[in-house]
Amino acid sequence: xxxxxxxxxxxxxxxxxxxxxxxxxxxxxxxxxxxxxxxxxxxxxxxxxxxxxxxxxxxxxxxxxxxxxxxxxx
Amino acid sequence: xxxxxxxxxxxxxxxxxxxxxxxxxxxxxxxxxxxxxxxxxxxxxxxxxxxxxxxxxxxxxxxxxxxxxxxxxxxxxxxxxxxxxxxxxxxxxxxxxxxxxxxxxxxxxxxxxxxxxxxxxxxxxxxxxxxxxxxxxxxxxxxxxxxxxxxxxxxxxxxxxxxxxxxxxxxxxxxxxxxxxxxxxxxxxxxxxxxxxxxxxxxxxxxxxxxxxxxxxxxxxxxxxxxxxxxxxxxxxxxxxxxxxxxxxxxx
Numbered sequence: 365x366x367x368x369x370x371x372x373x374x375x376x377x378x379x380x381x382x383x384x385x386x387x388x389x390x391x392x393x394x395x396x397x398x399x400x401x402x403x404x405x406x407x408x409x410x411x412x413x414x415x416x417x418x419x420x421x422x423x424x425x426x427x428x429x430x431x432x433x434x435x436x437x438x
Numbered sequence: 439x440x441x442x443x444x445x446x447x448x449x450x451x452x453x454x455x456x457x458x459x460x461x462x463x464x465x466x467x468x469x470x471x472x473x474x475x476x477x478x479x480x481x482x483x484x485x486x487x488x489x490x491x492x493x494x495x496x497x498x499x500x501x502x503x504x505x506x507x508x509x510x511x512x513x514x515x516x517x518x519x520x521x522x523x524x525x526x527x528x529x530x531x532x533x534x535x536x537x538x539x540x541x542x543x544x545x546x547x548x549x550x551x552x553x554x555x556x557x558x559x560x561x562x563x564x565x566x567x568x569x570x571x572x573x574x575x576x577x578x579x580x581x582x583x584x585x586x587x588x589x590x591x592x593x594x595x596x597x598x599x600x601x602x603x604x605x606x607x608x609x610x611x612x613x614x615x616x617x618x619x620x621x622x623x624x625x626x627x628x629x630x631x632x633x634x635x636x637x638x639x640x641x642x643x644x645x646x647x648x649x650x651x652x653x654x655x656x657x658x659x660x661x662x663x664x665x666x667x668x669x670x671x672x673x674x675x676x677x678x679x680x681x682x683x684x685x686x687x688x689x690x
Contacts, residue, residue: 406573
């Protein structure tokens with residue numbers, strides 16, 4: 365599951381969580397703004413073939429939370 | 439040349455589909471090959487009956503759901519149904535709405551809340567739900583049913599006018615935000631249309647409205663459905679952020 369999340373982050377945000385996961389905080393890095401967030405959500409939904417709840421989309425404010433949230437859909 | 443009006447194989451969600459404009463849009467889309475998810479607030483029997491009729495007549499798949507579009511969960515459930523059954527969403531028509539007139543100083547708070555929650559917040563819920571699925575395919579058309587009242591205003595319709603003007607504003611902003619994803623967002627602003635809503639008007643008011651229409655006839659739900667077909671189809675692939683008045687030259 366983690367590998368799949370990492371792959372999406374690398375593709376959409378451009379940072380490999382395996383190397384630098386602490387940087388991955390929503391709206392604190394240039395590559396993760398609101399537009400990128402929706403692209404990230406779309407890519408995660410595509411990867412996990414699911415549809416996230418609105419609360420989960422809003423809660424996904426950093427990489428660790430993304431892992432926790434996506435574990436529900438894996 | 440391929441048939442640019444065809445919606446064959448596409449999936450359309452239509453809210454407020456049990457009657458009037460919503461039902462006409464649903465039938466027009468079905469006639470052009472679209473599969474449908476139809477939503478109605480409470481008139482389950484009517485929308486189920488329509489769904490069966492359209493499915494039988496046009497050979498398309500029709501799902502039906504009920505729920506109050508003022509609640510975010512309703513739009514979310516419609517999108518989830520689209521995802522779970524079709525894995526796609528091509529067209530979303532935010533048509534559900536209420537019309538409650540009231541003169542300034544005599545408008546109950548409950549009417550303000552209900553009108554804004556249904557007509558405006560309901561559209562925003564729909565846009566959010568639709569955009570998420572459409573962003574995957576980098577394609578889609580969202581059509582919001584506004585009103586001539588939202589463009590020009592009218593006596594006794596401060597709240598309704600505000601809600602429909604809000605729909606136009608939401609359309610403009612959503613069109614800008616979603617254009618990079620190739621999702622088009624447009625509004626239709628109907629004039630005086632022959633629906634249950636206008637049949638409740640007093641005769642004097644009805645006559646006054648009729649006299650204000652340049653083409654001297656009341657609009658039909660099909661007039662609106664035809665515009666909705668244009669905006670849903672490949673005839674309008676470069677049209678976004680527009681409000682299309684369909685009002686027969688009505689002047690308020």
